[in-house]
Amino acid sequence: MISVEDARARILAGLEPTGGEVVGLAEAAGRVLAEDIRARLTHPPHDVSAMDGYAIRAADPQPRRVIGAAPAGHPFAGEVGPGEAVRLFTGSVVPAGADTVVLQEDTDRSGDEITIRETIRPGQHIRRAGQDFRAGDVMVPARSWLNPRRIGLIAAANHAWVPVHRRPVVAILATGDEIVLPGEPVGHGGIVSSNAHALAALVRACGGEAMVLPIAGDSIDAIAAAAHSARHADILVTTGGASVGDHDLVAPALATLGMQLDFWKIAMRPGKPLMHGMVGAVPLIGLPGNPVSSYLCAVLFLKPAIERLLGLPGAAPQSVPARLVSDLAANDKRADHLRCRLHVEPDGSLRAEPFSKQDSGMLSALARADGVIQRAPYAPAATAGDVVPVLRFDALGG
Amino acid sequence: MISVEDARARILAGLEPTGGEVVGLAEAAGRVLAEDIRARLTHPPHDVSAMDGYAIRAADPQPRRVIGAAPAGHPFAGEVGPGEAVRLFTGSVVPAGADTVVLQEDTDRSGDEITIRETIRPGQHIRRAGQDFRAGDVMVPARSWLNPRRIGLIAAANHAWVPVHRRPVVAILATGDEIVLPGEPVGHGGIVSSNAHALAALVRACGGEAMVLPIAGDSIDAIAAAAHSARHADILVTTGGASVGDHDLVAPALATLGMQLDFWKIAMRPGKPLMHGMVGAVPLIGLPGNPVSSYLCAVLFLKPAIERLLGLPGAAPQSVPARLVSDLAANDKRADHLRCRLHVEPDGSLRAEPFSKQDSGMLSALARADGVIQRAPYAPAATAGDVVPVLRFDALGG
Numbered sequence: 001m002i003s004v005e006d007a008r009a010r011i012l013a014g015l016e017p018t019g020g021e022v023v024g025l026a027e028a029a030g031r032v033l034a035e036d037i038r039a040r041l042t043h044p045p046h047d048v049s050a051m052d053g054y055a056i057r058a059a060d061p062q063p064r065r066v067i068g069a070a071p072a073g074h075p076f077a078g079e080v081g082p083g084e085a086v087r088l089f090t091g092s093v094v095p096a097g098a099d100t101v102v103l104q105e106d107t108d109r110s111g112d113e114i115t116i117r118e119t120i121r122p123g124q125h126i127r128r129a130g131q132d133f134r135a136g137d138v139m140v141p142a143r144s145w146l147n148p149r150r151i152g153l154i155a156a157a158n159h160a161w162v163p164v165h166r167r168p169v170v171a172i173l174a175t176g177d178e179i180v181l182p183g184e185p186v187g188h189g190g191i192v193s194s195n196a197h198a199l200a201a202l203v204r205a206c207g208g209e210a211m212v213l214p215i216a217g218d219s220i221d222a223i224a225a226a227a228h229s230a231r232h233a234d235i236l237v238t239t240g241g242a243s244v245g246d247h248d249l250v251a252p253a254l255a256t257l258g259m260q261l262d263f264w265k266i267a268m269r270p271g272k273p274l275m276h277g278m279v280g281a282v283p284l285i286g287l288p289g290n291p292v293s294s295y296l297c298a299v300l301f302l303k304p305a306i307e308r309l310l311g312l313p314g315a316a317p318q319s320v321p322a323r324l325v326s327d328l329a330a331n332d333k334r335a336d337h338l339r340c341r342l343h344v345e346p347d348g349s350l351r352a353e354p355f356s357k358q359d360s361g362m363l364s365a366l367a368r369a370d371g372v373i374q375r376a377p378y379a380p381a382a383t384a385g386d387v388v389p390v391l392r393f394d395a396l397g398g
Numbered sequence: 399m400i401s402v403e404d405a406r407a408r409i410l411a412g413l414e415p416t417g418g419e420v421v422g423l424a425e426a427a428g429r430v431l432a433e434d435i436r437a438r439l440t441h442p443p444h445d446v447s448a449m450d451g452y453a454i455r456a457a458d459p460q461p462r463r464v465i466g467a468a469p470a471g472h473p474f475a476g477e478v479g480p481g482e483a484v485r486l487f488t489g490s491v492v493p494a495g496a497d498t499v500v501l502q503e504d505t506d507r508s509g510d511e512i513t514i515r516e517t518i519r520p521g522q523h524i525r526r527a528g529q530d531f532r533a534g535d536v537m538v539p540a541r542s543w544l545n546p547r548r549i550g551l552i553a554a555a556n557h558a559w560v561p562v563h564r565r566p567v568v569a570i571l572a573t574g575d576e577i578v579l580p581g582e583p584v585g586h587g588g589i590v591s592s593n594a595h596a597l598a599a600l601v602r603a604c605g606g607e608a609m610v611l612p613i614a615g616d617s618i619d620a621i622a623a624a625a626h627s628a629r630h631a632d633i634l635v636t637t638g639g640a641s642v643g644d645h646d647l648v649a650p651a652l653a654t655l656g657m658q659l660d661f662w663k664i665a666m667r668p669g670k671p672l673m674h675g676m677v678g679a680v681p682l683i684g685l686p687g688n689p690v691s692s693y694l695c696a697v698l699f700l701k702p703a704i705e706r707l708l709g710l711p712g713a714a715p716q717s718v719p720a721r722l723v724s725d726l727a728a729n730d731k732r733a734d735h736l737r738c739r740l741h742v743e744p745d746g747s748l749r750a751e752p753f754s755k756q757d758s759g760m761l762s763a764l765a766r767a768d769g770v771i772q773r774a775p776y777a778p779a780a781t782a783g784d785v786v787p788v789l790r791f792d793a794l795g796g
Binding site (some may be wrong): 025026029030041042043045046050068071072073074089090091092093108128131132133137141146147148149150151152153154155156157158159160161165177178179181182183184186187188189190191192193194197198199200201202204205212218249289290291295320321347348349350359361362363364365366367369376387392397 | 424427428439441442443444448468469470471472473487488489490491529530531534536537538544545546547548549550551552553554555556557558559565574576578579580581582584586587588589590591592593594595596597598599600601602610616667682687688689718719736745746747748755757759760761762763764765767785792795
């Protein structure tokens with residue numbers, strides 16, 4: 001059995017980032033940028049007014065004569081001469097000759113004349129050309145997740161199209177004679193396929209494209225045919241059938257396709273039977289069949305794998321510290337992941353309350369959990385009040 | 399000028415949740431559930447084996463005779479009598495007569511006979527019928543965000559269709575003679591429309607549907623026509639043109655459509671000119687034109703509004719505590735929002751480093767920020783090391 005860290009490193013080592021594709025700016029949010037985006041223009045393009053007011057020459061004596069107005073988008077064509085002023089609005093280009101903007105509310109206007117009531121600082125209320133960015137500046141570097149603010153910045157840099165990494169296609173194969181698709185009639189001893197659909201939602205939340213394959217029954221031919229149909233996927237994920245029982249057929253079925261097995265057991269609970277290898281050119285992650293193990297292994301291994309395919313490092317999910325509400329026994333040789341509730345203290349710190357039942361078949365408990373307490377192999381016993389590392393589900397795509 | 403809290407309460411008060419629509423389970427992630435989802439079956443449906451092993455009667459003497467096997471999905475038809483055993487796999491139905499499962503690896507098998515090498519606990523390794531959930535149980539309550547784990551649970555409860563709140567349609571109107579769409583030629587004094595596209599991405603990240611209207615120039619007719627075209631939207635959001643200058647035409651344009659103005663100034667920086675009212679049956683949120691103000695007001699007011707429309711309470715974005723890296727001056731009467739970098743300490747606590755420049759025209763600085771330090775009206779001066787509330791952008795849709 002290899003460690004969680006070794007398993008992740010070995011899975012990531014075989015992955016190459018997807019190529020780029022071009023998408024419209026409106027579809028680019030949630031994608032990972034494939035190339036640096038550089039500004040196509042300078043912003044502000046000229047010295048512009050930061051406020052509603054008047055463009056003036058600071059050194060002139062009072063009063064000043066208003067010779068025109070320059071709404072945003074309609075720059076004043078002339079020049080501001082001695083004793084002159086031009087009405088400006090937020091974003092208006094500061095006309096030639098002027099060096100300062102005075103707020104409208106700090107002036108008294110009578111006909112064409114304004115008198116300034118407040119002390120002014122020469123150069124005030126002007127946003128200088130290029131203060132935000134200059135043509136050629138890198139606005140958003142390659143390998144950035146595109147969030148709404150970065151989308152705004154790419155727009156401001158005058159790009160309508162954005163090069164992003166293609167979403168990795170993750171083929172998801174559930175196996176087992178006993179499972180049926182949701183909504184279908186369930187036979188005696190049968191259960192509904194839930195892992196594949198939870199995994200598909202997680203894949204999408206991680207930036208991948210989920211391809212849920214038809215369920216393969218417990219036969220080598222059926223599993224091999226399904227896996228073959230995923231030969232153009234970026235990753236093949238199986239769920240179930242990866243244990244050691246006589247009816248765990250995934251490994252023998254993939255062997256008929258020439259699978260190169262890398263490992264199939266990790267020192268982790270829940271989730272020991274995790275399989276990894278290459279099926280032709282397609283990396284395989286064989287997840288356990290029970291829902292809690294399947295989901296946790298997906299968070300710990302599949303999510304980083306998708307990130308690596310998206311051109312990102314694909315690091316271990318980041319844990320946060322939390323104070324234990326109850327005692328924990330010493331851990332054995334397998335890294336453990338205890339489902340827990342999290343409570344936020346007024347100072348922002350977390351308290352973690354492990355569930356008393358940690359059965360890996362309890363999907364309802366997983367859905368109620370806020371995260372898992374990470375217990376390293378051979379972690380000593382811990383008592384209430386101790387600080388332990390926790391993976392928060394809300395920070396991991398849900 | 400009203401407070402941020404009053405403004406939010408007044409915006410939320412006018413909003414009614416959208417109706418339900420039915421979507422396929424595969425499309426339900428990221429939506430808000432409109433009705434309780436109840437289990438259509440009991441899980442496990444019967445007592446099932448938690449492990450690979452043998453179903454036995456605990457009280458019987460050794461050895462036991464294996465009379466059959468029951469792979470998952472193929473329950474054993476007979477009964478386990480005295481001295482008998484049936485081979486089971488994880489998830490197999492425990493056959494009638496048996497009361498205990500013994501692990502395969504804890505047995506020695508010779509032909510048809512098994513001998514158990516370890517002490518057994520009667521009833522061990524059986525997942526009881528209904529241990530996860532029972533038919534009729536509420537699996538996911540109405541008004542829950544659907545994350546991958548809940549999608550899995552809904553699948554397990556045997557639902558292929560999910561009733562969710564319709565995504566609220568948020569019409570976004572950028573106004574101004576000086577702005578052009580991204581990628582288009584930019585004239586002298588012109589700038590590229592960025593707010594509308596950042597807002598659209600934020601709306602989508604919050605669960606809404608963004609409808610970006612064509613840019614309206616600085617004319618009452620153009621703005622009124624654009625607003626009229628949004629008469630079936632759930633919210634109309636304008637950006638720019640909401641200040642007090644002669645060329646701020648949004649309010650007069652909407653007045654021609656009979657807008658009932660609620661308020662148009664809030665005690666907040668950046669973002670003072672925030673407008674709220676009703677344009678016919680459509681709630682209006684008039685955002686400031688500069689990009690930092692526009693985005694922050696969207697996070698503080700539009701995000702909760704979308705949540706309210708999705709059937710959720712629509713609370714203020716949750717702040718987290720962070721320790722100041724540098725001193726802050728006392729605040730004036732307006733709630734302030736200082737863009738900052740956040741650093742995570744090894745103990746999980748945050749340090750907040752305010753940017754030295756807080757110009758609300760600096761979109762590039764907003765994109766680089768990790769969040770904003772919230773400064774209440776009249777907050778006293780703060781020194782490095784003090785704890786202040788921070789809104790983390792990564793917890794707010796980016």
